[in-house]
Structures are given as C-alpha cells and as structure tokens.
Amino acid sequence: KRGRVDLTHGSGGRAMAQLIDELFLAAFDNDWLRQLNDQACFSVPAGRLVMATDSHVVSPLFFPGGDIGCLAVHGTVNDVAMAGAKPLYLSAGFILEEGFPLSDLKRIVESMAAAARQAGVPIVTGDTKVVEQGKGDGVFITTTGIGVVPADVRVSGDRARPGDKILLSGTLGDHGVAIMSLRENLSFGTSIASDTAALHELVAAMLAAVPDIHCLRDPTRGGLGATLNELARQSGVGMHIDEAALPIRTEVAAACEFLGLDPLYVANEGKLVAICAPEDADRLLAAMRAHPLGREAAVIGEVRADPHHFVQMTTSFGGSRIVDWLSGEQLPRIC
Amino acid sequence: KRGRVDLTHGSGGRAMAQLIDELFLAAFDNDWLRQLNDQACFSVPAGRLVMATDSHVVSPLFFPGGDIGCLAVHGTVNDVAMAGAKPLYLSAGFILEEGFPLSDLKRIVESMAAAARQAGVPIVTGDTKVVEQGKGDGVFITTTGIGVVPADVRVSGDRARPGDKILLSGTLGDHGVAIMSLRENLSFGTSIASDTAALHELVAAMLAAVPDIHCLRDPTRGGLGATLNELARQSGVGMHIDEAALPIRTEVAAACEFLGLDPLYVANEGKLVAICAPEDADRLLAAMRAHPLGREAAVIGEVRADPHHFVQMTTSFGGSRIVDWLSGEQLPRIC
Ligand SMILES: Nc1ncnc2c1ncn2[C@@H]1O[C@H](COP(=O)(O)OP(=O)(O)OP(=O)(O)O)[C@@H](O)[C@H]1O
Ligand SMILES: Nc1ncnc2c1ncn2[C@@H]1O[C@H](COP(=O)(O)OP(=O)(O)OP(=O)(O)O)[C@@H](O)[C@H]1O
Ligand SMILES: [Mg+2]
Ligand SMILES: [Mg+2]
Ligand SMILES: [Mg+2]
Ligand SMILES: [Mg+2]
Ligand SMILES: [Mg+2]
Ligand SMILES: [Mg+2]
Known part of the structure; x- marks a missing residue:
C-alpha cells in the first residue's frame, strides 16, 4: 500500500x-x-x-x-x-x-x-x-x-471569408499515431513522437506579423478534418484544400496505412490551422516558418463560398473528394 | 447501444x-x-x-x-x-x-x-x-x-487573529450523511437531504453588513474539523470551539452515531465558516440569520493565540478535546 x-x-x-x-x-x-x-x-x-x-x-x-x-x-x-x-x-x-x-x-x-x-x-x-x-x-x-x-485582435472561428487562405503550422497526425502505435505495440511506432507543444509564442509571433488573423484552431480530436468542418460551419463557408500541400512525415503516413487510419482525422497536439486574408498569407507563412514550431508550415488551401459548407480536397492524383466530419466508424480512443 | x-x-x-x-x-x-x-x-x-x-x-x-x-x-x-x-x-x-x-x-x-x-x-x-x-x-x-x-474586500485564510469570533452558517453534516445513508441503504437516511447550495448571495449580504470579514471557508471534505485546522495553520493561531453551540440536526446526529461518524469531519456543501473581529460578530450573525441559507447560523467559538495551532473544543459535558486533522482511518469516500 x-x-x-x-x-x-x-x-x-x-x-x-x-x-x-x-x-x-x-x-x-x-x-x-x-x-x-x-x-x-x-x-x-x-x-x-x-x-x-x-x-x-x-x-x-x-x-x-x-x-x-x-x-x-x-x-x-x-x-x-x-x-x-x-x-x-x-x-x-x-x-x-x-x-x-x-x-x-x-x-x-x-x-x-x-x-x-x-x-x-x-x-x-x-x-x-x-x-x-x-x-x-x-x-x-x-x-x-x-x-x-490584445486590444486589436479579433480571432474567431466565424471570420473565415471566401478567398481567405488556409495555413497549417506543420505535420499532421504525429500525436495520434504515436499513441496508437504504442497501444498496438507497433515497433516502428517508437520512432514517432507526439508533437505536444505550447503554441502561444508561435501565435504571438504570427499576430506580430499579421494582427488581423481571422481564425485559429488547433486540430486535436477529429484532426484537420474535424477542425476545417467546424470552421466552415461556424463561418458559413466552404473550404478547399490540396492533399499534395499537406505536410505528413513518411513514418506517420506509413503507420496510418498500416493501422488503416486517414491522417486527416488523426489528432495533433502541437499544430494549428490559421485563416487569413489572401494578401496577408505570405507574411503569415513567413512568420510561422521563422518560429521553431512552425518550420514546416504550409498554405494548404483556401476558403470558398459554398451554401453546403463542404470541405473539399484535391487529391494527390488530381481527383476531388469531400472531407466530411468523421462519423460512425470507431477510432481507437486516443484522448 | x-x-x-x-x-x-x-x-x-x-x-x-x-x-x-x-x-x-x-x-x-x-x-x-x-x-x-x-x-x-x-x-x-x-x-x-x-x-x-x-x-x-x-x-x-x-x-x-x-x-x-x-x-x-x-x-x-x-x-x-x-x-x-x-x-x-x-x-x-x-x-x-x-x-x-x-x-x-x-x-x-x-x-x-x-x-x-x-x-x-x-x-x-x-x-x-x-x-x-x-x-x-x-x-x-x-x-x-x-x-x-470587490475593491474593499480582503478575505483570506491567513487573517484570523486572536480574539476573532468564529461563525458557522448552519447545521453540520447534512451532505455527507445524506450520501452515506444512501450508500449504506439506511432507511432513515431518506429523510436527510444534502445541503448543497450556492452561497455567494449569502456572502454578499454578509459583506454588506461587515466589509472586513477576515476569513471565509466552506467546510467540504474533512468537514468543520479540517477547515478549522487549515485556517489555524494558515493564520498561525489556535481556535477554540464550543460543542454545545454547533448546530446539528437530530436525524443527522442519530445517523452519525449509527454509522460511527463524527459530525465534525463529515462533509457539507452549503455551509460556510466565517471569522471576523469580535466587535463585528453580532452584526455578521444578524446578517447571516436574515438570509435563507444562514437562518441557523451561530457563533461557535473564537480564535486564540497558540504556538501549536491547535483546534480545541469544549465538549457538551464540559470537558475539553483537541479537534485534530482527520488522519489514518478510512471514511467511506463521499466526494
Ligand atoms: N460538455 C460541454 N458543455 C458545454 N460546452 C462544451 C462541452 N463540450 C464541449 N463544449 C464546447 O464545444 C466546443 C468544442 O469543444 P472541443 O472540446 O471539441 O474543443 P477543443 O478543446 O478545442 O478540442 P479538444 O478537446 O479535442 O482539445 C467548444 O466551444 C466547447 O466549449
Ligand atoms: N492537485 C493540486 N495541485 C495544486 N493545488 C492543489 C491540488 N489539490 C488541491 N490544491 C490546493 O490545495 C488547497 C485545498 O484544496 P481543496 O480541494 O481541499 O479545497 P476546496 O476545493 O475548498 O475543498 P473541496 O475540494 O473539498 O471542495 C487549495 O488551495 C487548492 O488550490
Ligand atoms: Mg482546440
Ligand atoms: Mg482542446
Ligand atoms: Mg476540449
Ligand atoms: Mg472550499
Ligand atoms: Mg471546493
Ligand atoms: Mg477542491
């Protein structure tokens, strides 16, 4: 005892x-x-x-x-x-x-x-x-x-506007895959580490460069897929992303394939999605890449007018698919 | 499902x-x-x-x-x-x-x-x-x-001073005994209800009468015994309470006896202990009694100088005992 x-x-x-x-x-x-x-x-x-x-x-x-x-x-x-x-x-x-x-x-x-x-x-x-x-x-x-x-900041999930750019601060899926590899006892899992990190200093650096960031969200449970759908619903817009632009580590992609997971829905704990006016995107991307936690940041898509509030993705093969909310199928619980 | x-x-x-x-x-x-x-x-x-x-x-x-x-x-x-x-x-x-x-x-x-x-x-x-x-x-x-x-309020557990009065807003043990009676399937338990209640309006009424209340604390886990010991330790003082002054419902006292519990250590969820200067005590007591959640309020003791920070109690029989921290013996978990 x-x-x-x-x-x-x-x-x-x-x-x-x-x-x-x-x-x-x-x-x-x-x-x-x-x-x-x-x-x-x-x-x-x-x-x-x-x-x-x-x-x-x-x-x-x-x-x-x-x-x-x-x-x-x-x-x-x-x-x-x-x-x-x-x-x-x-x-x-x-x-x-x-x-x-x-x-x-x-x-x-x-x-x-x-x-x-x-x-x-x-x-x-x-x-x-x-x-x-x-x-x-x-x-x-x-x-x-x-x-x-800060007085001049007005970040909110309902401020995405058609034409806005969508940025992601780094690689997808590291946290969720690290946890699931450990649970499933995958040996290669040990090489994948959670991305858990505090993002407030990255955010401060981003706001210093672009005070009028429209939206910020960390794609935790439900991954990027859930986050983009949430933002689309809140802002009453559609989103379009480009699969080829999504940063994903090779080991994470391999583990996802092995585990039957779509990295779009896997949880992250040290990443953020940012949405800003198109004219601010380059400056915002540069500010993100200049910070250790945003080194692999990328512009991954843009906001579009869409009465259905769909999130669509151009796949690596040039096709198009809808990135829906995760529903029904049971993922192993990771948080 | x-x-x-x-x-x-x-x-x-x-x-x-x-x-x-x-x-x-x-x-x-x-x-x-x-x-x-x-x-x-x-x-x-x-x-x-x-x-x-x-x-x-x-x-x-x-x-x-x-x-x-x-x-x-x-x-x-x-x-x-x-x-x-x-x-x-x-x-x-x-x-x-x-x-x-x-x-x-x-x-x-x-x-x-x-x-x-x-x-x-x-x-x-x-x-x-x-x-x-x-x-x-x-x-x-x-x-x-x-x-x-509020700007003029300075309530803190370290402000009890020798000579201060200790007030209790109502009966002891109702919450803990209600839970334990239910767990032990005691039939008479059903007549005892938890005292769970929000106390902020009572507190506001008390502060309106006596802005300089020294200490306030709700005697939850560990009951009045733990709360007084905490306050004594924080303020570096001793406390003296009078058992005869402690409001306890007859049914609660009976259930405590049956369950082998000391009401001094049983949890409350809608009671508070207040400590104030002796000259403020009558006004504070009147304000408490005028509020529905303080109708059975009582002055239960006073703060004394004591290098050991002991909490002592004059028992109903005129004897004296130390009300120590609860230790060792396992109470059924109630929160
Ligand atoms: N039980 C609840 N009661 C009230 N609001 C809730 C509850 N659960 C979630 N919410 C609200 O729903 C929204 C989404 O919550 P969610 O927990 O998904 O966000 P998050 O904390 O950013 O994500 P995660 O928990 O995966 O880190 C938030 O606005 C939150 O306040
Ligand atoms: N895990 C913890 N980490 C940091 N501080 C803690 C932790 N647990 C308790 N404390 C601190 O210890 C003190 C006592 O906590 P406690 O929970 O007993 O108070 P309470 O909430 O008034 O009582 P209760 O939980 O029974 O309602 C508080 O100051 C609280 O902030
Ligand atoms: Mg979040
Ligand atoms: Mg969260
Ligand atoms: Mg949450
Ligand atoms: Mg408390
Ligand atoms: Mg509490
Ligand atoms: Mg607590």
Whole structure:
C-alpha cells in the first residue's frame, strides 16, 4: 500500500494535505498556490479575457514525446492561444485512481510543472480527488486556463471569408499515431513522437506579423478534418484544400496505412490551422516558418463560398473528394 | 447501444458535435458558449479576479437534495465566493463512461444548467471526453469558476487573529450523511437531504453588513474539523470551539452515531465558516440569520493565540478535546 495512492489522499484529512504540500505545491511552486486558499487571486487589467478547459484522459499516460502532464498544460494553453490571447493562469483538477503508483504521479506532476514553467503560465489553484480502483484510469487531469486578448485582435472561428487562405503550422497526425502505435505495440511506432507543444509564442509571433488573423484552431480530436468542418460551419463557408500541400512525415503516413487510419482525422497536439486574408498569407507563412514550431508550415488551401459548407480536397492524383466530419466508424480512443 | 454514451461521443466527430449541440448547448444556452470557439471570451473591469476549480466524483450521482450536476456548480461557485468574490463565469469538463445512460446525463446536465441559471453564473465553455467502460464511474465533472473581488474586500485564510469570533452558517453534516445513508441503504437516511447550495448571495449580504470579514471557508471534505485546522495553520493561531453551540440536526446526529461518524469531519456543501473581529460578530450573525441559507447560523467559538495551532473544543459535558486533522482511518469516500 505504501507508495500508492489510497482513498485517504482524497479524504480532506492529513494525508491529502501532505500530498498537496509535498507533491503538488513543491512541483508547481508559486505564490498564488502557496496561499492555500480555496481560490487563487490575481490582478488583471480591464479588457477581454478568455477561458478554456479540457479534461485529459489519454492512455497510455506516458508516450514518446510526452505524457498526460505536459499534454494537460499544452492543450489548455493552446485553446487559450487560439483566441490570439496571452495565457495567464492555469488551474488543475486531478482525479486519481486508488492504487496508482505515487512515483508515476510524481513524474506526471513534474512534467506538468516543467511545461507550465516553460510556457510561463503558473498553475495557481487545484483539486485532488481519489476514486476506488476500477472507477478511474490511473489519473485524469482537467486544466482550465485564462488569458488576455490584445486590444486589436479579433480571432474567431466565424471570420473565415471566401478567398481567405488556409495555413497549417506543420505535420499532421504525429500525436495520434504515436499513441496508437504504442497501444498496438507497433515497433516502428517508437520512432514517432507526439508533437505536444505550447503554441502561444508561435501565435504571438504570427499576430506580430499579421494582427488581423481571422481564425485559429488547433486540430486535436477529429484532426484537420474535424477542425476545417467546424470552421466552415461556424463561418458559413466552404473550404478547399490540396492533399499534395499537406505536410505528413513518411513514418506517420506509413503507420496510418498500416493501422488503416486517414491522417486527416488523426489528432495533433502541437499544430494549428490559421485563416487569413489572401494578401496577408505570405507574411503569415513567413512568420510561422521563422518560429521553431512552425518550420514546416504550409498554405494548404483556401476558403470558398459554398451554401453546403463542404470541405473539399484535391487529391494527390488530381481527383476531388469531400472531407466530411468523421462519423460512425470507431477510432481507437486516443484522448 | 442506443440511448447510451459510446466512444464516438468523445471522438471529435459528428456524434460529439451532435451531443454538444443537442444536450449541452441546449441546456446551458448562452451567447458565449454558442460561439463554439475553443474558448469563451468576455470583458472584465480592471481589478482582482479569483479562480477556483473542483473535480466532482460523488457517488451515487443522484441523492436526496441534489445530484452531481448542481453540486458541481455549487461547489465551485462557493470556492469563488469564499474570497468574498462575485462569481462571473464557469467552465465544465465532463468525463463520461462508455455505456452511461444518456437520459441520466440529460438529468444531470439540466440540473447543472438550472443551478447555474439560479446562481446567475453562466457555463461559458466546456469539454466532453468518453472513457471505456470500467475506466470511469458514470460521470465526473470538473468545474472552474472565475469571479471578481470587490475593491474593499480582503478575505483570506491567513487573517484570523486572536480574539476573532468564529461563525458557522448552519447545521453540520447534512451532505455527507445524506450520501452515506444512501450508500449504506439506511432507511432513515431518506429523510436527510444534502445541503448543497450556492452561497455567494449569502456572502454578499454578509459583506454588506461587515466589509472586513477576515476569513471565509466552506467546510467540504474533512468537514468543520479540517477547515478549522487549515485556517489555524494558515493564520498561525489556535481556535477554540464550543460543542454545545454547533448546530446539528437530530436525524443527522442519530445517523452519525449509527454509522460511527463524527459530525465534525463529515462533509457539507452549503455551509460556510466565517471569522471576523469580535466587535463585528453580532452584526455578521444578524446578517447571516436574515438570509435563507444562514437562518441557523451561530457563533461557535473564537480564535486564540497558540504556538501549536491547535483546534480545541469544549465538549457538551464540559470537558475539553483537541479537534485534530482527520488522519489514518478510512471514511467511506463521499466526494
Ligand atoms: N492537485 C493540486 N495541485 C495544486 N493545488 C492543489 C491540488 N489539490 C488541491 N490544491 C490546493 O490545495 C488547497 C485545498 O484544496 P481543496 O480541494 O481541499 O479545497 P476546496 O476545493 O475548498 O475543498 P473541496 O475540494 O473539498 O471542495 C487549495 O488551495 C487548492 O488550490
Ligand atoms: N460538455 C460541454 N458543455 C458545454 N460546452 C462544451 C462541452 N463540450 C464541449 N463544449 C464546447 O464545444 C466546443 C468544442 O469543444 P472541443 O472540446 O471539441 O474543443 P477543443 O478543446 O478545442 O478540442 P479538444 O478537446 O479535442 O482539445 C467548444 O466551444 C466547447 O466549449
Ligand atoms: Mg482542446
Ligand atoms: Mg482546440
Ligand atoms: Mg477542491
Ligand atoms: Mg471546493
Ligand atoms: Mg472550499
Ligand atoms: Mg476540449
């Protein structure tokens, strides 16, 4: 029993206080959290704030390129950043399963702390619950982030206009394929790492070059296919992309073929889609390529008028297909 | 399979979009959420904000007096309010277990929506994940809230001073005993209802009467015992309470005796502890009693200088005991 999470760690008694002190506070270490009030308190300037939340349930918890801890920081930082906002603070709620090794929890929490530190976004408040063995899956982490939107920024999913250019910041499918290769025990999978990363600095560099970016979105669950369909629906437009322009690693393409997956629908955790006016596209692309997380950025298509809000793709063979919402068929769960 | 949560509801495809549209958006219904961006955006005035988060894992999901949905709203609204803040916005992350009945989910989401509406705090952004059967427990809900602190308010757990009075807003143990009676199938349990409630309006009324409240805290997990020990530790003081002054319902006392529980350590979900200067205590008590959620409020003790930061209690028999942190012994998990 020693060295594992047990129900007393969630009971509100001494064991919980000790876990919070010695593990969470020690790792996240900041003045807001150290107060140990029921909430964190901080000053903000007048203006527009954003709030985003994601529950993280990835399995396995550790994977090439990251783990659930850094993923939980990156995922929420990115949803905040997709408003063009500067992320300010994070909260973290942990649901631990009884019996989970404390050493694994420590690795996860330290990875989370490192990711938060690197992103410059402190974890200022949290919560710790413990559920009985068989009622959870090791650890679930829900992060919520708030951020501040610069006065001149108006990024929103409903601002895509016919003629706008669609840009992608890098290769497709790395995260999802890394997770699924690990699950399926594919040996070549070990060479594929998750792309998990915090994108807010890339976004800041993009906005410095093009303040009037129309839309930003990170193609996570459902992949590029879901993201483009969401944006098309929100903006009431169609989209047209070019398969030959999509950056995909050779190993990822091979793994997708082997696993029977379409990389268009595989999750990413460190990529973004940007939509801007055609006259801004070159400048935006240059700004993206100048940043380490956008080195393989590409213009992948354009927005068109379409009463059906279809996403269409010119295939590598010169044909055309509709990139529909993913429906029905069951993908292995990866997040 | 129809009528139940399945993995496609979390896959990022059409089934998820439909669940979000038809269930969550329909129930929570507000302009921020309806945007369906990766984050919610709103304007705030310059000043101090607070952020609080709680993951909710209560089992059973439905209980006399409430359910996990309204509890998830009340819990976070209360942690925001315990800074003396006015709660502004909530986020909600759902972790659903495959196979969970959609009808139960609908009940929970509607209860949550009603609680949010009643509290005047919209749920502006959310997330929905689905885990395989046996990896969750029906539904877990993590809520995060932000709120704004009035300029003249300085409530914090470290402000208790020797001589200060300790007030409690009402009866102890109702929530925990309601849950445990249900779990243990105690017939008399059905007459005991959870006290789950949003306390921010009570807090606003208290601050209107006494702007300089020193400390506020809701005695949830670990009960009054844990809360007083936390406050004593934070403020570096001792506390002294009077058992005879503690409001406890007869049925709750009886159930505690039957279940072998000490009401001092049983969770509450609609109560608060307040600490204020002795000269403010009468006014604060009157303001509490004038509010429907504070009708049974009482002064239960006072803060004392004590280098050991002990919480002591004069028992109903005139003896004295130390109210320590709950440690070791395993309570049934109730949240
Ligand atoms: N995993 C965690 N990481 C960082 N801080 C945490 C974590 N868990 C709890 N905390 C911090 O510890 C303190 C106590 O948290 P706790 O959850 O007991 O408070 P609460 O929400 O008021 O109680 P309850 O959860 O029973 O309603 C808070 O300051 C909280 O921010
Ligand atoms: N349970 C829910 N309640 C309310 N709104 C929700 C809920 N789940 C999702 N949403 C909303 O639906 C939209 C899409 O959410 P989704 O989680 O797909 O976005 P995301 O966080 O960017 O993607 P991912 O979770 O894959 O990282 C968002 O606007 C979100 O606020
Ligand atoms: Mg996300
Ligand atoms: Mg997103
Ligand atoms: Mg908590
Ligand atoms: Mg709480
Ligand atoms: Mg609290
Ligand atoms: Mg999400």
